Amino acid sequence: MTTTRRKFLTAGAVAGASTLAAPAVLGQAPIKWRLQTYAGAALGEHVVKPAVDSFNKIAQGQMEIELYYADQLVPTGELFQAMQRGTIDAVQSDDDSMASPTEVTVFGGYFPFASRYSLDVPALFHDWGLNEIWAEEYAKVGVKHISAGAWDPCNFATKDPINSLADLQGKRIFTFPTAGRFLSKFGVVPVTLPWEDIEVALQTGELDGVAWSGITEDYTVGWADVTNYFLTNNISGAWIGHFFANMDRWNELPEHLQELVRVCFDSSHYYRLHWYWAGEARLRVEGTKMKLTSIPDEEWAQVEAAAREFWDEIAAESETKARIVSIFKAYNETMDKAGRPYRYT
Template sequence: MKNRRSFLTKAGVGLTGAAGLALGAPAIHAQKKTTIKWRMQTYAGPALAKHVIKPAIDSFNKVAGGDMQIELFFADQLVPTGELFRAMQKGTIDAVQSDDDSMASPTEVAVFGGYFPFASRYSLDIPVLFNQYGLNEIWDTEYSKVGVKHLSAGAWDPCHFATKDPIRSLEDMKGKRVFTFPTAGRFLSQFGVVPVTLPWEDIEVALQTGELDGVAWSGITEDYTVGWADVTNYFLTNNISGAWAGSFFANMDQYNKLPGRLKELLNLAMDSSHYYRQWWYWGGEASLRVSGTKMALTTIPDEEWETVEAAAVKFWDKIASESPTKKKVVDIFKQYNADMQKAGRPYRYG
């Protein structure tokens, strides 16, 4: 107290009037609050983002109020999708919603993002693999090495072909120029598919002009939502994966600056996004197969499609041979699918 009085006495020497009063009886001044602002870019265009992310971000901003606001940008608005990782790593953007494969992640797990052939049969497989079979820990380790925070993984829709001409056999797939994900394209090329990479917003026009013969980028819900059902005629009911695996990511430094309350609120928003997609896609895929009028359904017979499934097992082993981390992930996929097969209905049929 003696030191405090001495400081106040010396600090107040020569001050009179309002200044002297301010020191004699300090007033409480409200500090101006600084709102944390993030820029997040999604892989999705506006029509799709309306479902897969915008509701969750809108809710986050509403609850966070003056504490934090996330400005959402759609596919390729700030940077091309293939440059998302680098932009986030550098801090050009703060957060990303994408799969590892599409955003050109340099990590060992990039190949498993998007559609890794036959890794899942249903959308619920993805969150179980991450939350109960150890993928979360692997992804966290790999992204921490490169200054990026892996926030949360979830499932989207299954991967099907939507094409201008019908596919009723593996022979019909040969020569088809198809927009798809890097790893899916790598797998499908052995069946004569020609993978094509284009900006997302150019796909509809490319289908109209004949630059593309089809897409293997989504399920039927997205085909209708983004307009591809208007420029394709057929939907193949066989799929190469039960669900697209995607995640939310953030620049590590920016994430670490967030107070705990905002980190928790961000977790809730991401969970909200994951839950919305579970029922939106699951219901939409069935409803549009039954009631959709824009595309005719085609199917490759089971006995022929089994050769594609067998090729996926060899593809898994090839990927596993590339590194210990990839082998660890593939081993988890194998164990999980074996468990689901043993569990039987409703987890696996046949």
């Protein structure tokens, strides 16, 4: 009697599940999204492809994300516009690189000294209110801000050694817009080029170096092969990047697929936390392609002081920017007061 009852209940549950699941899968073409990342193929293998592959596997044919690397569909500087008008459905980038027309754009990528470590970024977004600000700003322009995460720090990789601030004078450096604006205060000449042209530009002498990444990316994408020195001082402990989607396409997704997008993209953020953290240390110690140089702490303190003045310049530009700068200030003051291991002074 017990066995019969168990079989009956099991059969009923399976039949019920099949009936409920069928309308969501059978007879419908899979939803397709085109996602373009700021990263080239070699870097994209780490910073986005595992998450997209995972999503496509778990979605079981209900939805598929097609992944495109830097500049494959549109130039990186046009990513925002293409997503806004629906030419592409989703983007992985920082605000700065994709020329976002929002109040938060200047804080994307490497906002000087806003973070010391990679964990500062998720802490700021999840626990200090930045998620809400980004969501509000992008909703105004028809874009869904899905999530933010940390990438690597911003160090210089150069052909000539950098041992003092004077060595930065006149150096033609590929970097992010806001980072370039800040570094120009120290004589750096910011250069903007398509990402895939950087290696050749370093070889031909069009560029003297890059301030785009940490040492992990330098090795991964080949820049360590065409530069000779790596400056251990950085202007930011972690790049701030995001996943975005066209708002209409996001709203068309059923709730369970929206949640799956979030979870898989969060897995991408997690992957980068340990991949970069491990790589930055291991390659400084075991890497053989670039010699490490450093600017003395007392001299580098001038750069940190200039960053705080730069924050105030940005805060004066708008109420929203002032609100974000105040969060950065309060957060970093708290970390300083907390001391080790949050901050080493």
